[in-house]
Amino acid sequence: MSAVQEAALDEYMAQRTRGNAGQPGLWPEMNDIEPDLQAFASQYKNVATVFSNVIFDTSQYGANTVFESMFDWLDEIMKLASVHPETLFVVRAHPAEVFPHHESEEPVGDWLKERNHLAIPNVYFIPPTNYISSYELLKISRFCLVYNSTIGLEAVVLGIPTVTAAAGRYSGVEVTHAPTSQKAYIKLVEKFLKKGPPPVEDSVRQRARYCMYQFFFRQGLDLSAFLESPNWILKAIDASALHPDNSPETSIIYKGIMEGGPFYYPH
Numbered sequence: 042m043s044a045v046q047e048a049a050l051d052e053y054m055a056q057r058t059r060g061n062a063g064q065p066g067l068w069p070e071m072n073d074i075e076p077d078l079q080a081f082a083s084q085y086k087n088v089a090t091v092f093s094n095v096i097f098d099t100s101q102y103g104a105n106t107v108f109e110s111m112f113d114w115l116d117e118i119m120k121l122a123s124v125h126p127e128t129l130f131v132v133r134a135h136p137a138e139v140f141p142h143h144e145s146e147e148p149v150g151d152w153l154k155e156r157n158h159l160a161i162p163n164v165y166f167i168p169p170t171n172y173i174s175s176y177e178l179l180k181i182s183r184f185c186l187v188y189n190s191t192i193g194l195e196a197v198v199l200g201i202p203t204v205t206a207a208a209g210r211y212s213g214v215e216v217t218h219a220p221t222s223q224k225a226y227i228k229l230v231e232k233f234l235k236k237g238p239p240p241v242e243d244s245v246r247q248r249a250r251y252c253m254y255q256f257f258f259r260q261g262l263d264l265s266a267f268l269e270s271p272n273w274i275l276k277a278i279d280a281s282a283l284h285p286d287n288s289p290e291t292s293i294i295y296k297g298i299m300e301g302g303p304f305y306y307p308h
Contacts, residue, residue: 104207202238
């Protein structure tokens, strides 16, 4: 990455950690960890933060290559929690579960409660309406467990070892620990719980940074000109605004579909 690209990514990441980037309205505020959680976490040998996805997210299409579903994965994590009382498992529900007009019909909190997983003493659940900073949670975590959420990639950039459980946008980059079977996944997490994970190498962190730059600055097409904030509802616009000659984003989409071009911004 060039110095300009590095600086652009640093600035964007600074905005993300303050909740000022990404989906409008998703993070109306971003809070530090409450003293109660800090005190509770200090009682444990390890903290493993578990980040769930929203089940309807487009990232879940084709994701289930190791587990049958995200809930199947969470079930296995809760089984591990029940036999590792020395580790605090902080389960963070995705804030998009309660995003206006897109509320999840399968909230993680409801599922955990129905399965009686919230009764496990070393499981701490953070609901989607609690805007604790995920980055502050990573600071107290020995390692991070994600299904395929982008926070897993960000965790690696911050030097936090991460285990992914599903196929995702950064699967092929090889920056996370990504077992290819349920048996291998459980065995690896057990090893991390007992012995701790290996540190993230600098070369891996830099590769993760390059991957993030590609996601945020090249592959993420900015269609905000056609949407109303904060609920991402389509604006009443003249159809001519969508013509490939009038928008670099629709031009990229048009060329991708009609000419087989790449669906990302040029360098």
